[in-house]
Amino acid sequence: MIDAQAGVDRPRALPHRTLTAMTSTTAPRLTNLLGMSRQQMEAFFLSIGEKKFRAAQVMKWIHIEGCDNFAAMTNLSKALRTRLSEVAEVRGPGVVYEGSSSDGTRKWVLEVEDGSYVETVLIPADDGKRRTLCVSSQVGCSLDCSFCSTGKQGFQRNLTAAEIIGQVWVAQRSVGPRRDTANRPVTNVVMMGMGEPLMNYDNVVPAMKLMLDDDGYGLSKRRVTLSTSGVVPMIDKLGDEIDVSLAISLHAATDELRSELVPLNRKYNIRSLLDACHRYLAKCADTRMITIEYTLIKDVNDQQAHAEQLAALLKELPCKINLIPFNPFPHSGYEKPSRNQQMRFQQWLYDLGYTAHIRTTRGDDIDAACGQLVGRVKDRTRRHERYIQSIQIDAD
Numbered sequence: 001m002i003d004a005q006a007g008v009d010r011p012r013a014l015p016h017r018t019l020t021a022m023t024s025t026t027a028p029r030l031t032n033l034l035g036m037s038r039q040q041m042e043a044f045f046l047s048i049g050e051k052k053f054r055a056a057q058v059m060k061w062i063h064i065e066g067c068d069n070f071a072a073m074t075n076l077s078k079a080l081r082t083r084l085s086e087v088a089e090v091r092g093p094g095v096v097y098e099g100s101s102s103d104g105t106r107k108w109v110l111e112v113e114d115g116s117y118v119e120t121v122l123i124p125a126d127d128g129k130r131r132t133l134c135v136s137s138q139v140g141c142s143l144d145c146s147f148c149s150t151g152k153q154g155f156q157r158n159l160t161a162a163e164i165i166g167q168v169w170v171a172q173r174s175v176g177p178r179r180d181t182a183n184r185p186v187t188n189v190v191m192m193g194m195g196e197p198l199m200n201y202d203n204v205v206p207a208m209k210l211m212l213d214d215d216g217y218g219l220s221k222r223r224v225t226l227s228t229s230g231v232v233p234m235i236d237k238l239g240d241e242i243d244v245s246l247a248i249s250l251h252a253a254t255d256e257l258r259s260e261l262v263p264l265n266r267k268y269n270i271r272s273l274l275d276a277c278h279r280y281l282a283k284c285a286d287t288r289m290i291t292i293e294y295t296l297i298k299d300v301n302d303q304q305a306h307a308e309q310l311a312a313l314l315k316e317l318p319c320k321i322n323l324i325p326f327n328p329f330p331h332s333g334y335e336k337p338s339r340n341q342q343m344r345f346q347q348w349l350y351d352l353g354y355t356a357h358i359r360t361t362r363g364d365d366i367d368a369a370c371g372q373l374v375g376r377v378k379d380r381t382r383r384h385e386r387y388i389q390s391i392q393i394d395a396d
């Protein structure tokens, strides 16, 4: 299908790592250094009788140079390189698909430990000066937002910190190593791929710390964004630990409609979510705004009354609004509003004092929207099966 698209690279099916040796009961268990924060890496080196400063050296090799071969880490002694190869490894996800769209969007389908697939998308903007990587946090998602194709695939498991930062690592290795701060292969990261990142807090936060670390990916807090559908207690916890940029998947300005689109709203309603946003901003070290993500769905939330409700709701919150035209997937039951309707909605918000950005759909020719390329994951909740059955019942 992709080969037939004009301007699209032939997808590369790259050899992916065999897990047989790792899961063998006789094989020595190697410690994967990829997902370790600075503190964890320092503890690791102390545990093998080395000095703490080795952590910074090895982090630079892994995250700046994209190196997974201890033998190539030439500023380490030969004895240490040998020791590391006996007890540790640098193991990223396997690349099973890599594709480029005619608009420059690049997408990877990555195989993680249990054979599941996750997606990572690199989106260029501003004549290539900005390259934003959309990173997944879970295999599938448990929250079942009604407009989301990932939600229809059910939930399998949380990604580990190595599997999360491994997506940045794979993208950077593919684009090229970071030689200087002015020419980064990845300039921004949004935790906005498959999954709800705050439902995987313990792995997402260490991975984001590596994104910020100067010996990791060296990104500023403003350039790392966590997008949540509104897990209120974890927003508070996040603000206590790491003040990255925060985006809220709002999509509706009334609890009635939002509960339909984002079932989590039944647990944490809009008021409690906005209160958490205010508390989060108060904890940030500098002046920030919340990004409000609003998926525009035809005849569901794209009318003038909806724009007025949204403007009234947000009037106390320092925020910017991203309008995301719904990206149709089979049997979703929703449609994308016309371009004219998208622009009318934008204008209504503008007249009410808001500048809203309409996010252009990128990478259409490689199915770059969240969850569309991976297809079905192993679904312990059997949600995908139930979803298909309900479609068939409707069609009968």
Ligand code: SF4
Binding pocket: 141, 142, 143, 144, 145, 148, 149, 150, 151, 152, 193, 194, 195, 196, 229, 249
């Ligand atoms: S929109 Fe996000 S939180 Fe909702 S089902 Fe999809 S991945 Fe999960």
